[in-house]
Amino acid sequence: MTTDLTEITVVGGDKTGLIARVTSLLFERGINIEDLDQAVRDDIFRMTLHADTSEMVCKPETLRENLHDLGDELGVDVQVRFPSDRETQQIAVLVTKESHCLERLFQAWASGDLGADISVVIGNHDDLEPLANKYEVPFHDVGDEKGVPDEAELLDLLEQYDADLIVLARYMRILSPDVVFRYEDRIINVHPSLLPAFPGASAYRQAVEEGVRIAGVTAHYVTTDLDQGPIITQRAFDVADDATAEDVKESGQPLEAEALLEAVRLHLNGDVSVHRGRTRLREAREDNYQLGLSPEARKANPDRPVDGLGEIVAGDGGESESQRDD
Structure with a gap:
């Protein structure tokens, strides 16, 4: 729209x-x-x-x-x-205990490079309250002693702080339809896998157990189907032969923060739209940006052979170029 x-x-x-x-x-x-x-x-x-x-x-x-x-x-x-x-957009960030994604969002905001205000941080634990205090952003803990959030209180806070966008910065709880429906296409999550592979909990461990050679992270819009919302950005990295789940997590966390930040910027700038469960760029950008690999990564991929493009037939019964080279 x-x-x-x-x-x-x-x-x-x-x-x-x-x-x-x-x-x-x-x-x-x-x-x-x-x-x-x-x-x-x-x-x-x-x-x-x-x-x-x-x-x-x-x-x-x-x-x-x-x-x-x-x-x-x-x-x-x-x-x-x-x-x-929507002229001045307000972001509500939901967190649990991991700090890296929230820290990266705060860094972009403090440098004036975010394009919106982080108006509130809401957690289901209070571990990251000191980080919010450092940036002088209100922090609210809506979780009980087990981290189960009070969603009625959560909804009241989102309305109180007039949230235009909700960012799940490693918020380790599933939002109910009552929350998701109110903010459709306005909730962005980051998941530690190349979705649709390895949805759900312990994605890095799943990747190691399956023996993948390339793992990754995904920032996506949240829907009522767990980890199946429209994909916005992804990042990938190599997995060493002897890598543990903790090794993979250490490699993935910086990319989680970058993929999430990029997705947030794309949303705030109005660069992405959602149609039939898929994201797309609204229009061509002057910097030739496109969702997916960077230009450098695309150049590293081979572009030949492709079916039908590498074969040259020299007349009736002639040999192909590849046959003549043998």
Whole structure:
């Protein structure tokens, strides 16, 4: 979706007539719906709608109030994000105990190289509170003694800090549909494997046990399917013959931080879009950037032979060039 469209998200218990009530309200106010997507998971209904509000016959504040009132009537949560709401983007970072990804995000933010503000760090443990304090960013621990998060408190904090993007910087908990649906295509996670290989826990150990020679990391949008969201960026590295899971982890962590940071920048700049479960660049960039390998890595790959391109036939019954060289 282009950034000049208003985004409306509806999340709550599934019931008949939700879509009709919302779309009718928009129609009555002269709003043109450009795209609508809806899903139900674990009895939680989610609708994400993008609309052109440039010619609506009411003020933005009135539309927001009308939609919130409708949500209260229907027992669902309705969020409205106008294009102007996204001018200064706010990031909420979710963490557990590993610091490397959060540290890299903070470094980019402190140098003015992030393109948004890190407004809050939310953990399910308090281990990284000192790091947040170092950068004078509010820290909230929403986990119990076992690290189980209070998602109601989490949602309240995300709303309080007006999060435009949620970054999971090695947040070792699965988010429920109630959270994911509210922030569809606005939650980015980094996973320590080249997805779709080795999803779930202990990905580095899985890679070692399977004897891979090349391992990697993946930054992706979060969906309700574990580690199956649209892939944004990936990084790869060699695995030595005698490497342990700890060796692989040590090689992968710096790449986790870089892949995550790159994915965050692409999202904040509006460079990537999601269509049918895949990401793509919205348009060609002046630096010839493309998702995938760096230009240097692509140059290192051979480009021949390719079926049908290396064979030369010299007339009827003639020998190919490769045969004449024998």
